[in-house]
Amino acid sequence: MLKRFNSLQTALLLHELSFILLVLITVSAGGIWSVFWQQNSAESLRIGSMNTTVQNVRGELYRQLKEVFDASFLHDSDAVDEYQSYTGTITQELETLNSLASDEQELIAIKLVSTAYTEFYEQTVVLFRAEILGVEQQQLLDHDLEQETFAQLELAFTTLEQLLTSKQKLLTESRARWSKRLIWLALIPLLIAISLLLVARRFVRRNVVHPLADVIDGAKLISKGDLDHNIPLAGVIELVKLSEAINAMASDLVSSRDRLVETKKQAAMGELVPLVAHNIRNPLAGIRAASQVARDDDIPENTKDTLSDIIVAVDRLESWVTSLLSYLHPMKPHLSETTLINVADNALLLIELQLVDKSITLKRLGWDDSASTVQLDGHLFEQALFNLVQNALEASKAGDVITLQYEQGMDVLTLTIFDEGKGLTFDPLSEQPQSGDVKRLSCGLGIPFAQKIIKQHGGTLTYHEGPNGGTAVEIKLMLAS
Numbered sequence: 001m002l003k004r005f006n007s008l009q010t011a012l013l014l015h016e017l018s019f020i021l022l023v024l025i026t027v028s029a030g031g032i033w034s035v036f037w038q039q040n041s042a043e044s045l046r047i048g049s050m051n052t053t054v055q056n057v058r059g060e061l062y063r064q065l066k067e068v069f070d071a072s073f074l075h076d077s078d079a080v081d082e083y084q085s086y087t088g089t090i091t092q093e094l095e096t097l098n099s100l101a102s103d104e105q106e107l108i109a110i111k112l113v114s115t116a117y118t119e120f121y122e123q124t125v126v127l128f129r130a131e132i133l134g135v136e137q138q139q140l141l142d143h144d145l146e147q148e149t150f151a152q153l154e155l156a157f158t159t160l161e162q163l164l165t166s167k168q169k170l171l172t173e174s175r176a177r178w179s180k181r182l183i184w185l186a187l188i189p190l191l192i193a194i195s196l197l198l199v200a201r202r203f204v205r206r207n208v209v210h211p212l213a214d215v216i217d218g219a220k221l222i223s224k225g226d227l228d229h230n231i232p233l234a235g236v237i238e239l240v241k242l243s244e245a246i247n248a249m250a251s252d253l254v255s256s257r258d259r260l261v262e263t264k265k266q267a268a269m270g271e272l273v274p275l276v277a278h279n280i281r282n283p284l285a286g287i288r289a290a291s292q293v294a295r296d297d298d299i300p301e302n303t304k305d306t307l308s309d310i311i312v313a314v315d316r317l318e319s320w321v322t323s324l325l326s327y328l329h330p331m332k333p334h335l336s337e338t339t340l341i342n343v344a345d346n347a348l349l350l351i352e353l354q355l356v357d358k359s360i361t362l363k364r365l366g367w368d369d370s371a372s373t374v375q376l377d378g379h380l381f382e383q384a385l386f387n388l389v390q391n392a393l394e395a396s397k398a399g400d401v402i403t404l405q406y407e408q409g410m411d412v413l414t415l416t417i418f419d420e421g422k423g424l425t426f427d428p429l430s431e432q433p434q435s436g437d438v439k440r441l442s443c444g445l446g447i448p449f450a451q452k453i454i455k456q457h458g459g460t461l462t463y464h465e466g467p468n469g470g471t472a473v474e475i476k477l478m479l480a481s
Contacts, residue, residue, distance in 0.1 A: 008236040011203060018196050022189055029185040036178050040171055047168050050100050051161070054113075057093045058157055060086045061117065065150075068124045083124075090117060109163050112156040120149045211235025215243055222246065227254045280317070288314040313350065333377035333456050340413055340477065341371045341406060343378055347385035351393065359398040366406030372479060374413065376457060384450035388417055388473050391447070395421030395471065410479075417473040418466050 064086035071079035094117070097110045211234045218231035227250045231243040288311055295307040348362065355362050392402050396419050403418040454461045459477040466472040 008208065008238050011207070011236065015196070015200055022192050022196065025192065026189040029182075029188065033178070033182055033185065040175055040178075044168070044171055046100055046102065047164050047171070050097060050106075051164050053093050053097050053100070054157060054160055054164070057090055057097075057113070057117075060090045060093065061120070061153065064090070065124070087121065105163055106160075109156070109160040113153070113160055116149070116153040116156045120153060123149055207235045208239065211239045211243075215239060215246065218243070219246060222250045222253075227251075227257065284314050284318055288318075317350075333380055333453075335375040335377055337373050338376055338378055339371040339373055340376070340415055341367055343376060343381045344385055344404060344406075344415065346378070347382040348389065350386065351389055354393060355402075358393065358396070360393065360396050361401045363401055363403045364406075365403060366408075369406065369408060371406070372408060372413065374477060374479065377453075380453045381457070384453040385415075387447070387450050388475075392417050392419035392421070392471070392473070395419050397421070413477045413479060415475045415477075417475075418470060420466070420468065420470045423465060423469060423471055 064083055067076075067079040067083040067086065070076040071083070094110065094114050097113075098107070101107045101110055211232070214232050214234065218229055221229045229250065230247050233240045233243050235243075291307045291310045291314070295304050295311070299307075352362075389402065389404075396402060400420040402420075403416075405414075405416045405418065407414040407416075451461045454475060454477075457477060459475060462474045462476075464472050464474070
């Protein structure tokens, strides 16, 4: 599941979506605060308008009361009209209060004010009908109107004002609470932004920067010739694919290098082998002719046998030279039925004298077993085995033992050549150094020639360390071959 998100494109998409989410959170927080602020401001304006209206009603009421006294004691002819004008204004203001009310408590408080004002109006309007105030009217002005009716009006006004003051206080407290919340709401986008920054930084360093540095370093090493270096497959999918492509390119370069080395060897042999073959064939022809002529003479029988052995050896060398020339061209083995032991014995005939000269013992293991027959080109395979044994001989010192071990399985034949030399400091097949100073074996083209012949027969040639030091050369042939 996580691998699906381990992509640069997906990471960028998630990063963009995260910032979109951050913007949405910020906008939502701002929108919530804006809506609250508008509601709070509207409520504050409404309560302020009601307070203003209440004060207007109270002011008009006092002016109206003054007109009552002007009419009663000063006999002001305009007092009645002024009184009625104030009455109309107060009625409109009370209607305004009713329209501004938002709950049942406010409506009840406004109704108390309206009821008290109605009682005040009914008591005062009677005074305008009497031309001269009697004792009852004076008592009404002095006691009932001033001490009772006006007291009720003040109580109603006070109740409404206290209600509005209480609501204004609640608004102030609510605004203070939301101001504190706004601080935390403002911190949330900031914390999210910091978290996104840290996560993005870690993701980029872990999945882009470090793997990209590995790719750059690996590309530099490969460009300097270290084609065996493998760039770690780490980071986002795009960098993994890039690393795989560079590693595949390095592998292709290794193959191209091996083919180039093989081509150079072929070119070198193309110039060298014909000259060597020509210089070898002429003496061989003379040796064979002289041996043939000498054998026809009347000489002792043991001398004739020696000359016959010389002729056989010369013929074998001639065949080997011919096979060596064929190495320069596409090789097509001429197969015949034989055993791997017989081919090995024929190859060892020409090296026995060298073994005696260097005091090296040759040991054959598995030769007593009944060897299965296989289809081989005897001449080519003899040369391959001769070259490999010759390498073991050159790596050995006086008193060492070279062992040839033959093993036969159900479907594979194995011939292993063991020597007791220093071992290899390089891979003889790829020619890549392993450790220490590189010292090529003095085998010339023997190893690639042997490898080519064995491959032509469907076999494999491998080198590894011997059980007691030295080198083990292992040849495997399928019985089906």
